[in-house]
Amino acid sequence: MLLRTAPMAFVLLTTTFAAGIDSYNVTIDLVRCTNDRITVEVELPSTLSCTECRYVLPRSVPGTYSLDRYGRFVVDARAYDASGKILAVRRDDDDIVVKGRPVRIVYAVNDTWDDPAGSEVFNPTGSNIQCDTNVVLNFHAFVGYIEGAKNFPYNISVRKPRGFYGATSLERRSSTDTSDVFHARTYMELVDNPAMYCSPDTTSFDQNGVRVTVAVYSHNKRMRSDSVAAVLKPTLAAVARMLGTMPVDRYTFLFYFAGMQQRDITRGLSFGALEHAHSSLYFLPEGSGGENMAHEMIASTAAHEFLHILVPLNLHSEHIADFDFRSPQMSRHLWLYEGCTEYFQLLARAQDTLLEPEAFLRELLSNLRMMQMFYRTRRVSLVELSQRVLEPEYQKLYPVIYMQGPVVAFCLDVTIRQLTGGRMDLLGVIRELMRKYGPNRPFRDEALFDEFAHLVHPALREFFRRYVEGTELPPIAECLQALGYRYHDSTQVETYQFELSALSLRRSSEEPIVVTRDTTNPFGFRNGDTLVRINGILVTPENKYELMSKYIWAPQSPDTVRVLVRRSDGLVELRAVPTKGYRTARYTFSAEPSPSPAVLEFRKQFFRKSS
Ligand SMILES: [Zn+2]
Structure with a gap:
């Protein structure tokens, strides 16, 4: 479903408010907790007045690209006016609509993780309520806003069991053994700062000027924050080396490691994370694939989430800047937000010593192989996929953005370097755009391709027309050739098996x-x-x-x-x-036997190798 942005005046019909220090005061009670259900109490800003108030619970949140309808998990809603009188409440479109002048709304929240109704909500964006062990507070799953009034501050009080620590990048105003008080300047800021409550296991360190905190919950206590921090340190060092300067001064990594026997929440083995401006929240397996595999998954996922600080967190179109939680508008630039981010996490590690250049290329190409599993009938353009990703048919194709996206970004990077004689690269262009725009100044969604072409070279517009707006596969053979490798679309390789x-x-x-x-x-x-x-x-x-x-x-x-x-x-x-056999391998490459000095120089520049 694609909806165009509605004029803002439209939404303010029944609501008037004065901005000021007035705020939402929210109490979340993790102590009175039964059947994975907790009570939330919301005092509305006193200057806000509405006669039919719609308390909006998001249908989607930035970075998720799916419709999750968090209001479904909110039940038993009651509303009170200033005299304590109970007001009539009805549910509409998962929101809570109150007749009269409410000052307080109280309701219960079920979690998404082990609720059968929540099975399609990606865990890093959902909620976990196991009050004896772990609570994941993605605040959009617990707290809403009165329509038209999402820019009021939020004071959040969390009552917690003794011994619990709430890890978050949200501003902490006070903390005791049994409660925490947090503050967010707006609803957007609240949603952008999830918290995880459990017995404390945190490690902090400084990396290239960033104060990093790692908080870990591990179901069978297999993972610890100090060993996770040991994986993150060199990963962030590689990221810092690529970026030059780090874009934040503090950052929190929130990790939930699930045991493989937790079938009710690991479900389709869908693991991953969600990015925020000063944190990211991970749902990963404790790992039965060995330490190396677990470390590789932590390193690549963490680098990806951290690098989201570039796009979309500091460079995005108007659809994300003023995110519409009720009728989310989808940008055409998932290739940028997800494709380039995934490409940069690979590149950062390849420009360091964490990933060999040929392993980097193998990773990129293996994505094309996986992509074929999704494109059984027809290939769609990345722009079409982005804009229609909330429709069920396109939602199924969503993983393609992590397969085709980084390959497109790689070819775009090579093309930009070629068109400018090495004067510019993809990261440089994104930096330039971040300077022009930024977190509070979105670009126009339909103008971005022209902006790129304007900054780099008019011929770059053709690249977007064919490989991002069109359905052609990116020119992988030419891009590999530029680095001194020969591309093989399909080749016979020896295999061994028992x-x-x-x-x-x-x-x-x-x-x-x-x-x-x-x-x-x-x-x-x-x-x-x-x-x-x-x-x-x-x-x-x-x-x-x-x-x-x-x-x-x-x-x-x-x-x-x-x-x-x-x-x-x-x-x-x-x-x-083992017996020997042959199979057809697709999307492979081999090193050019005698690359020219110019090619070797290009390769050196690309991977930033000194020799
Ligand atoms: Zn991402």
């Missing part, structure tokens, strides 16, 4: 126990074997899946694989040699 039917590991156990019914497997695995070593490497609960993938499910070489297992009758060494 003839194993249904060989897995027991899910109910931490121990690496083999599950198989196949008695003729080439290793001679028996059901119930406990893995001890694979090719000499000790198998642990943390690395078991990683080792199984690398050596048994998808062996990387034709070499014999040795597995030491424990059985009732002792230790046994099993061996097998």
Whole structure:
């Protein structure tokens, strides 16, 4: 659904208010909490007067690109006037509509995480209410505003169980063992600063002038804030190196690590995060894929969310600047907000030592492979996908923006460097636009492509016409060639495999126990074997899946694989040699055998390598 921006005067029909120090005073009670439900009490600003007041609960929030209708989780609404008289309330479009002059609205809130009705709400944007262990307060899921009056300040009092700490980047006015008081200047600011309550586990450090706080909740206590901070430090250093100066002076990382057995909330294994101006909130698995995989996921996700400080947080169109929580308008520039951000997180790590240049290119191209799974019938342009992303048919295609988007950004970066003889790059153009516009000065949604062309070169307009407004795949072969690599759309590659039917590991156990019914497997695995070593490497609960993938499910070489297992009758060494085969690989590349000095120089500049 695409709606054009309605004139603001339109919304103010029944509401008049005077701006001032008057505010919303909200109490959120995490102590009186039953069945994952808490009570919220909202005192309205005293200068606000309306005869039929619509208390809006957002249908969507910035950065999510989906319709989630948070009002669905608000129940038992009551409203009172100045004399304490109860007023008539009706629900309309998930909002609360009050007849009369309310001064106070009270209601209960259910969480989105384990509510069957909330299953389509992405956890980093939703709410978790487990008052004994963890509460995730994305404030838009708990608090609304009277229509036309979202620019009043908010004072938020949270009553909390003893021993709980509320981590947030929201301004903290006071704090005791049993309560916190926070302040936000507007509704937008409140929504942009989520909080997570649980037993404290936080680590703080300074990185390139940014005061960083890491708060962690880990369901089985597998992850700790100090080890997460150790992953974030070099990641942020790489980001700082790419950016030159950091765009913020403080930042909070809020991590919820889910256990794999928490099926009610991990659902379709949809993990991820949501960005904010001074924080980001993560919902990630505690990890059974090994420490490396967990660290890689933390590093790449955190770099992505942090880099959102560029776009859309400091450069965006009018649809985001004055976000319409009731009828959200979708910008055509998801390629910029999500595509460029994902590209920059890869580039930052490739320009540092965290990602080898060829691994960077492999990551980019593997996105194209995944993209094909979504484009079974027809390919849509990134502009069309952006503008219609709230429609169910397009919502299904949404992940494509993280696959095609970064490749488009990569080709755009290469093209900008080529058109300007290396004088400009994509980051430089975005910086230039941030100077011209900025967080409080949105650009016109339809004018951005022309702005880019104006800053860089008239020929750049053609790039957008073909690859962003049009449905052509970005010119990946030319872009790889510019860096001294040869692109192969489709090629035959050698593969190795073991003839194993249904060989897995027991899910109910931490121990690496083999599950198989196949008695003729080439290793001679028996059901119930406990893995001890694979090719000499000790198998642990943390690395078991990683080792199984690398050596048994998808062996990387034709070499014999040795597995030491424990059985009732002792230790046994099993061996097998993988069989060789061929498969068609799409979107691959190889190094140009003798690239010209100009190409090598371009590559050096691109990856900012000194030699
Ligand atoms: Zn993002």
